[in-house]
Amino acid sequence: MKPPPFDYLDPRTVGEAVSLLRQHDGEAKILAGGQSLMPLLNMRMARPGVLIDLAKVAELDYIRETDGGLTIGAMTTKRSIEDSVLVQKRQPLLHAATLLIAHPQIRNRGTLGGSMAHADPAAEYPAVAIALDAEFRVVGPDGERSIGAADFFVTYLTTALEPTEVLTEVRFPALADRRGWSFMELTRRHGDFALAGVAVTMDLEGPGQCSGARIVLFGVGPTAFRVHGAEQILIGDRPGQAVFEQVAKKASEEIDEPLSDLHASAEYRRHLARVLTQRALLQATARAQV
Amino acid sequence: MTTARQVRLTVNGVAYEAQVEPRTTLVDFLRGDLGLTGTHVGCEHGVCGACTILVNGRSVRSCLMLAVQADGDSLTTVEGLGDGKLHPIQEAFREEHGLQCGFCTPGFLMATYELLQLNRSPSDEEIKDALGGQICRCTGYQAILSSVRLAAAKLRE
Numbered sequence: 001m002k003p004p005p006f007d008y009l010d011p012r013t014v015g016e017a018v019s020l021l022r023q024h025d026g027e028a029k030i031l032a033g034g035q036s037l038m039p040l041l042n043m044r045m046a047r048p049g050v051l052i053d054l055a056k057v058a059e060l061d062y063i064r065e066t067d068g069g070l071t072i073g074a075m076t077t078k079r080s081i082e083d084s085v086l087v088q089k090r091q092p093l094l095h096a097a098t099l100l101i102a103h104p105q106i107r108n109r110g111t112l113g114g115s116m117a118h119a120d121p122a123a124e125y126p127a128v129a130i131a132l133d134a135e136f137r138v139v140g141p142d143g144e145r146s147i148g149a150a151d152f153f154v155t156y157l158t159t160a161l162e163p164t165e166v167l168t169e170v171r172f173p174a175l176a177d178r179r180g181w182s183f184m185e186l187t188r189r190h191g192d193f194a195l196a197g198v199a200v201t202m203d204l205e206g207p208g209q210c211s212g213a214r215i216v217l218f219g220v221g222p223t224a225f226r227v228h229g230a231e232q233i234l235i236g237d238r239p240g241q242a243v244f245e246q247v248a249k250k251a252s253e254e255i256d257e258p259l260s261d262l263h264a265s266a267e268y269r270r271h272l273a274r275v276l277t278q279r280a281l282l283q284a285t286a287r288a289q290v
Numbered sequence: 291m292t293t294a295r296q297v298r299l300t301v302n303g304v305a306y307e308a309q310v311e312p313r314t315t316l317v318d319f320l321r322g323d324l325g326l327t328g329t330h331v332g333c334e335h336g337v338c339g340a341c342t343i344l345v346n347g348r349s350v351r352s353c354l355m356l357a358v359q360a361d362g363d364s365l366t367t368v369e370g371l372g373d374g375k376l377h378p379i380q381e382a383f384r385e386e387h388g389l390q391c392g393f394c395t396p397g398f399l400m401a402t403y404e405l406l407q408l409n410r411s412p413s414d415e416e417i418k419d420a421l422g423g424q425i426c427r428c429t430g431y432q433a434i435l436s437s438v439r440l441a442a443a444k445l446r447e
Contacts, residue, residue: 001334005292008312038354039335103423108348
């Protein structure tokens, strides 16, 4: 349980990090907070020749208000997000999800960008990004580009990042008026990865009709994903128990092939997705009505 | 490849300078290079919490950090708690039987230390959240919970 040998580089700027990635193309791995990569190194499931540590790239650690939304630097720790009054106020869904990630000792080191780029299918942040329609800014040898959350997560532990690109920030657009939200998951023990989870946003208009909704499931497929069919049932209807049951059932049916492992069978994960979706819809509606 | 690097850091108020291989984890560096064996190595993948120490005042898993990453940092390990005698948190764990074999104890003490630095009157829920990442296989968590309650009371005095 000791990491294999590697060379360690600690650039001071994004530009330096990108040129180092290019120089060591194919053998380098970015180290962010290390809370996923370090276990992989210790267990020798990852064997990069070179580690490029972003810890000293100070320009990647910030939380900024932009057009009512938030822009957060990739190296911002979960603890900073948890402690931010701005996040609590502007992106309560992101804040609520952060509190469910692992333990304080992990959140003290783990970063927003690290979680996104690692793309664990049971992790909270990718689901938050898809639910909030976040945008990812990445920088590579040819300059920068933006990737929408829907396109960023490709499959199990795989994102749209090119090997020579660095994720630099995530932009969360402002929450619309009368948009309710909910974030729920079920874990074996507090702080564990979720067996299944759901992020919901719901827009109400007029006397209480649903005008838009996003339902994102995680822990039940190769990435977090929206259940579009379930959302369509909800939109245009008045939220209520009967329609929620229908929507949740549809959501669970849209899961392709839930993971089946030691912790939970595929059948149980599908069941959890349905129950959690129904509860989350109820909570999101209540929040939209405030 | 894997050239050793110079690191300078402070541990429990003492300045150290050492050559270290990049792949050395911080916990192995503390124990093997500095001889500070109070910090224990358990699972080595961030799950058990035995290796918890403070880096610049924040509790972290020292098995999930490289020694080279601690260059310039100020660390506190369990050896730095008491300053020659037992710290009130350690006294509380002794009085409330918050340890049995003691393997997990350094991690529990350091996680408790951070919690009580930030909050002198934590609720049981807050204690459980702060210590949720620490695993104990013999004492039982109730005695640890009452130890932390007592430690908080001692520190409020």
